Amino acid sequence: VIRRATPRLARLLSLAGLAALLGVLLGLPELVAVAVVLAIPVVAGIAATDAPDIDSSVTLSADRCLEGEEVEVSIQLRCTRGGRDLEVGLPLPAGMRVVDGAVVTVVSLQPNEPRTITLRLRAERWGGKPFRSLTLRAHGPGRLVAFDELRRLDLRLAVYPGVDRLLRGTHPLRTQVFAGNHVARVVGDGIEFASVRAYAPGDSIRRVNWRVTSRRGVLHVDEHHPERNADVILFLDTFSDVGPVGRSSLDNTVRGAAALARHQLGRKDRVGMVGFGGTVSWLRVGMGETQFLRLLASLLDVSIALSYSWKDVDALPRRALPPLASFVVFSPLLDARALRAITDLCGRGHDVTVVDTLDEDAVLPSAGRRGLAAHRVWRLLREDRRAQLAEIGVPVVAWTGEDSLAAALAMVPRDARRTLRVGV
Amino acid sequence: VTRARIAAVAIALVLLARPLVMLHGRPLQAGLGFAVAAAALLPPAFVWPASAAPATAGAMLVAEYAFALLARSGGGPDLLAPLMGVLLLALLELLDVDSDRRRSRKVERAVRLQQALWLLGEVAAGLVAGGFLLYLAARGGPADTSITRAMAFTAVALALAIPVLIARRVVGRDRFPL
Numbered sequence: 001v002i003r004r005a006t007p008r009l010a011r012l013l014s015l016a017g018l019a020a021l022l023g024v025l026l027g028l029p030e031l032v033a034v035a036v037v038l039a040i041p042v043v044a045g046i047a048a049t050d051a052p053d054i055d056s057s058v059t060l061s062a063d064r065c066l067e068g069e070e071v072e073v074s075i076q077l078r079c080t081r082g083g084r085d086l087e088v089g090l091p092l093p094a095g096m097r098v099v100d101g102a103v104v105t106v107v108s109l110q111p112n113e114p115r116t117i118t119l120r121l122r123a124e125r126w127g128g129k130p131f132r133s134l135t136l137r138a139h140g141p142g143r144l145v146a147f148d149e150l151r152r153l154d155l156r157l158a159v160y161p162g163v164d165r166l167l168r169g170t171h172p173l174r175t176q177v178f179a180g181n182h183v184a185r186v187v188g189d190g191i192e193f194a195s196v197r198a199y200a201p202g203d204s205i206r207r208v209n210w211r212v213t214s215r216r217g218v219l220h221v222d223e224h225h226p227e228r229n230a231d232v233i234l235f236l237d238t239f240s241d242v243g244p245v246g247r248s249s250l251d252n253t254v255r256g257a258a259a260l261a262r263h264q265l266g267r268k269d270r271v272g273m274v275g276f277g278g279t280v281s282w283l284r285v286g287m288g289e290t291q292f293l294r295l296l297a298s299l300l301d302v303s304i305a306l307s308y309s310w311k312d313v314d315a316l317p318r319r320a321l322p323p324l325a326s327f328v329v330f331s332p333l334l335d336a337r338a339l340r341a342i343t344d345l346c347g348r349g350h351d352v353t354v355v356d357t358l359d360e361d362a363v364l365p366s367a368g369r370r371g372l373a374a375h376r377v378w379r380l381l382r383e384d385r386r387a388q389l390a391e392i393g394v395p396v397v398a399w400t401g402e403d404s405l406a407a408a409l410a411m412v413p414r415d416a417r418r419t420l421r422v423g424v
Numbered sequence: 425v426t427r428a429r430i431a432a433v434a435i436a437l438v439l440l441a442r443p444l445v446m447l448h449g450r451p452l453q454a455g456l457g458f459a460v461a462a463a464a465l466l467p468p469a470f471v472w473p474a475s476a477a478p479a480t481a482g483a484m485l486v487a488e489y490a491f492a493l494l495a496r497s498g499g500g501p502d503l504l505a506p507l508m509g510v511l512l513l514a515l516l517e518l519l520d521v522d523s524d525r526r527r528s529r530k531v532e533r534a535v536r537l538q539q540a541l542w543l544l545g546e547v548a549a550g551l552v553a554g555g556f557l558l559y560l561a562a563r564g565g566p567a568d569t570s571i572t573r574a575m576a577f578t579a580v581a582l583a584l585a586i587p588v589l590i591a592r593r594v595v596g597r598d599r600f601p602l
Contacts, residue, residue, distance in 0.1 A: 084538065102530035
């Protein structure tokens with residue numbers, strides 16, 4: 001507890017001292033009377049002030065919620081000694097807004113009287129929201145001395161992003177060996193018809209195509225494409241975040257990644273995640289609802305960490321980059337390191353699709369001709385980067401979060417898309 | 425414009441005008457100079473009530489009053505002196521209230537009521553003590569002047585000793601996070 005004199009005490013003391021001094025020096029009892037009027041609150045206030053002893057606890061009505069939902073914070077207080085009016089402040093994490101109540105509330109506390117302050121908060125942005133401290137400021141009578149205390153809290157609210165249901169997701173070029181919903185390019189046991197070939201010893205009699213056999217006079221069998229799953233890695237470029245809060249490139253990245261993860265996991269794919277930015281994080285591929293929850297938890301911790309160090313995909317462990325995996329890169333295409341990583345992935349033979357999450361129209365040019373020129377150059381640079389990626393066979397689709405990600409992914413040309421090996 | 429600020433302006437005008445009423449002729453012109461200086465310091469006090477401006481403006485008002493008491497014609501102590509002290513106290517309080525209102529915080533009604541009651545008690549005690557002091561000064565002759573001065577010195581000593589002895593940890597700047 002820090003004991004601190006308030007500005008009121010300083011004012012009263014200085015004016016009382018001045019009046020008393022002038023009264024004594026000039027022999028004016030009137031000024032002494034003025035000084036007495038100003039000094040009495042000081043004497044009375046300080047004499048009646050006692051260091052407070054306050055018990056406090058803070059609870060959240062829920063430890064997780066969705067964007068846009070409301071939660072209640074209850075602050076329980078009990079003053080066992082001292083104190084008269086108590087200023088209670090709860091510093092809110094970014095992305096939380098008070099709907100009912102105030103961040104700072106001043107309450108009157110009587111000794112041993114339990115009080116509860118309830119705040120209704122709205123989670124306006126996804127993320128892990130730590131409530132780190134509770135500030136208490138107790139005043140004695142007359143508010144001449146303040147007792148400030150900062151109490152550490154260990155509360156965290158997980159605000160999950162709103163996850164869209166996608167009608168279609170990404171179509172990986174290569175599939176894995178496990179059963180899934182993607183029609184593999186190879187032939188094998190499956191439902192989807194692939195071709196007809198001449199009978200070979202060992203072929204099942206049930207696969208004989210009798211119509212072709214009767215026409216050709218030689219046994220022919222049908223071939224099918226097997227249904228397989230795929231490994232999809234959500235590659236999040238977290239080097240930069242541009243745009244208004246709630247609609248920034250990082251917001252689009254997180255919401256898009258969550259929606260795509262849900263869709264692909266629903267299609268029996270294995271989904272992993274790589275956060276590539278100032279800090280590098282990864283989550284190995286996995287399947288099912290548990291993996292979806294793991295992914296969501298990882299997405300909550302995605303943030304921009306400023307870093308000038310040069311990074312490439314070599315910084316990632318091999319398990320984070322499984323062979324034949326398809327990469328969906330969510331990036332605002334602003335940082336050269338992210339572009340380099342995309343090129344590297346492409347060079348390693350991975351199937352890469354880039355979702356450009358930056359809404360260029362939301363980035364306004366600075367005032368003046370120079371600002372306009374700089375803005376045009378910046379747009380040209382981004383266009384050039386998209387062209388560079390297209391040149392090496394990486395499709396780039398723009399998605400600003402306004403419409404469904406499925407619509408943007410539908411723009412990816414399935415047939416024309418090719419991953420090319422480029423020199424690293 | 426809040427009600428507290430309107431009341432503070434009205435009180436400031438009374439504090440400015442009251443010493444001038446006591447003066448006539450050339451002293452009035454000099455008193456006007458003090459009043460103008462005090463009036464010039466008041467707007468910053470209203471704009472930045474949490475700064476040192478209110479104390480500075482208050483000091484100027486005290487100086488103006490002191491000059492008027494010295495330069496006035498006529499004997500006997502000014503019986504409205506405790507009221508001047510009360511008005512000065514009220515001005516500082518209203519500036520505090522105005523400063524508080526600007527901060528986005530929710531204050532319970534009971535807190536405001538307690539503060540108002542405590543202030544009323546302070547005013548009443550101040551009026552009684554100041555009036556008693558003036559009564560002693562008006563009643564006494566030259567021999568009593570020493571008593572008055574002794575009381576004044578005691579008041580000064582108290583005013584200076586209290587922060588040193590009791591409120592030892594005086595922090596100049598509010599470092600509280602909220």
